[in-house]
Amino acid sequence: MINIWRLTKIQLISSFGLNKALHTRDAKERRKMLWLSIGILIGIVMMAVVSFGYSYMIAETLEQIGRPELLLAIMMAVTCLIGFFTTIYKASGVLFGSKDYDLVMSLPIKTSHIVASRVAQLYVLDLFFSLMVMVPAGIVYAIKVNPGVLYYFYFLITLLFIPLVPIIAATIIGALISWVSSRFKGSRIITLILTFVVIIAIIVGSGQINGNNPQLLADMSAQIADQIYNLYPLTLMYVNAVCSFQFDSLVLFIGFSLISFMLFTIVLGSKYKAIHTGLTTSFSKNKYQMKSLAVSSPLYTLYKKELRRYFSSSIYVLNTSIGMVMLLVLAIALLFVSAEQLGQLVEIPELSNYLNRLAPLFVSVFVTLSCTTSSSISLEGNNIWILKSAPVPTLTILLSKVAVNLTITVPIVVVSSVLLMISLDTGWMESLLLLVIPVLYACLTAMIGVLVNLKLPKLEWTNEVSVVKQSASVLVAMLIGFISLLILFGLSLLLADLNGNLILLGIGLLILVVCGAMYRYIQSKGELLFRAL
Incomplete structure (x- = not known):
């Protein structure tokens, strides 16, 4: 026993990283x-x-x-x-x-x-x-x-x-x-x-x-x-x-x-x-045949590697794409159920008004649930040295991970946004904002995940569950995403007397500025953080 x-x-202790937290003598690590x-x-x-x-x-x-x-x-x-x-x-x-x-x-x-x-x-x-x-x-x-x-x-x-x-x-x-x-x-x-x-x-x-x-x-x-x-x-x-x-x-x-x-x-x-x-035990049914090798750019090669890694892990896919599945189901459902009926179903009478006014932010909530980058660096595990020793700029490595996140989120966001345009009968300006803001937020979420995972890596693990579902970087990235959306929702409600499109346009510009600032930070500090892993 x-x-x-x-x-x-x-x-x-290994799964939750408690050993390091309990016994480290580094003051910076203790504060973290x-x-x-x-x-x-x-x-x-x-x-x-x-x-x-x-x-x-x-x-x-x-x-x-x-x-x-x-x-x-x-x-x-x-x-x-x-x-x-x-x-x-x-x-x-x-x-x-x-x-x-x-x-x-x-x-x-x-x-x-x-x-x-x-x-x-x-x-x-x-x-x-x-x-x-x-x-x-x-x-x-x-x-x-x-x-x-x-x-x-x-x-x-x-x-x-x-x-x-x-x-x-x-x-x-x-x-x-x-x-x-x-x-x-x-x-x-x-x-x-x-x-x-x-x-x-x-x-x-x-x-x-x-x-x-x-x-x-x-x-x-x-x-x-x-x-x-x-x-x-x-x-x-x-x-x-x-x-x-x-x-x-x-x-x-x-x-x-x-x-x-x-x-x-x-x-x-x-x-x-x-x-x-x-x-x-695995079985190979095909004989290897020598073929001509295709040449790709470093970014595209790393992107394909990250995409293969993503789809090779069932728990990784299920944990990071559930938000997109829920978004698509909701967008399809609204084609058959009006926003007023949905509001009665979930006991929110004003849901129709909120959806028409804040639809881009509602879509962004599901984007926050689908962040692959918050655990992508940790999943490298003991093989992180391969990337660190590769003759490729660190920015290219990090951007390949961002690209995978955008591949998972952006196509479904675009399809769902188009379906919502039809069901909500939005005007051209509302439709444009409904399409652009969630895409910008997908970029923001992907870069947040990269930075958080660089700050809170979990490279010592024995199974992927502890990284994808239990690691600190996943939790922190999700909290940052939700808190940022709560702030944006709060601003929209406080400024409800102003034109709704004008508020959303300002929110879109704010997200764009933050994305630019985060990209510059990754560009300048990303290599230092990555090499320190």
Whole structure:
């Protein structure tokens, strides 16, 4: 047991970069880590506030129909569903894709202990998300229902067991996907397409529930509960235990989750080496043929290399393109649903006016979610020396990473903007601003990502999950993007009496000036920062 704890601790410390933060003696590095900790704390608080608000809105409707317990059922189902899908592409990286496999397997430690530590790492990562969703939901339920003391005891105990079964299912599916991918050249693209289809289906499906009609939701409440309970019976055990204080349901929920998790870990540990070998073995079906070599410019060559690197990582693609997928789905939906209807659906009556006035900034929100550069330098890892020793200007290297970010965002931004022009029936000036401002913001976001990743690199990692989803540069770049947009939204609302196009034109010029200043900074300081990595 002590070996499992030590391995898990080391892996978590490595994933989050805590070792350097705790033991560094560099005053500059300590200040950087202090500000980073403050930023992470702000991000956690923001997530908790949003989660609480979302749960409170759901509870208001469920309270009207006399089914407050459905709040915990719905939020638990959401937690398990999202945890399931995110773990699918995390599992193969954490369990089977780590670069330290040979080193760890050479240690005098049982294979079952190594596997248990890696599964425990997945558990800790999923538990954090579960806490962010379920704790606010539990607080809202307590405010609305005012349950007895036993509720808090049961609620806190069951929190620890919610992620276990989704981890098992996601790991099995993730391993199967990896196994298929190792044998077919195009399977990774197929996997990405299928994943995006599921995500789009969830987004579209969630928009079909009309929460503004209490009677309709009242009629659907029993069906919703039955569907959740039938699809995931553990939800019924959970609700009966936490809301009705049924001790047998509590024992069944904890026992089934814990025993399943332990059996899964034991079986996986016994077959781990064989599974790892099968997943990491590749086959070549074509013979190499000598052909004439094409000559390209350094920038274009590096751009192609970065693009291949981007599409070679499923977690990289999924984590950085979800914003573009959501934007495209929203733009298509507005062709069939008016802005007024959408405003009623999300309970924002003035949404139509906001969209017509601030559409470029709304589009830019999704651009902020699709920053590839905030982790592109960190993903070089131990191979960073190859780029540093290449006879290519540093500016060219950094611009190639910016170019990949623009390749992912700009085409979808242009298509979505054209669709929004049609649905919102914008004039020529509004259409021009709707097209130009998000493109400028995509350039700004890409350069922010480069600079933040140069300042907060994470080159020592064992799996891509810790870089793409957990690194400080990704969080800081996203926070900077959101804060800058909040400032622009605030300015637009404060100056609402002025001409809307004039305000957006000023915002566009401001973004252009900031982009120019950041480009000059990268041009003058980029090489120094890059060589210091």
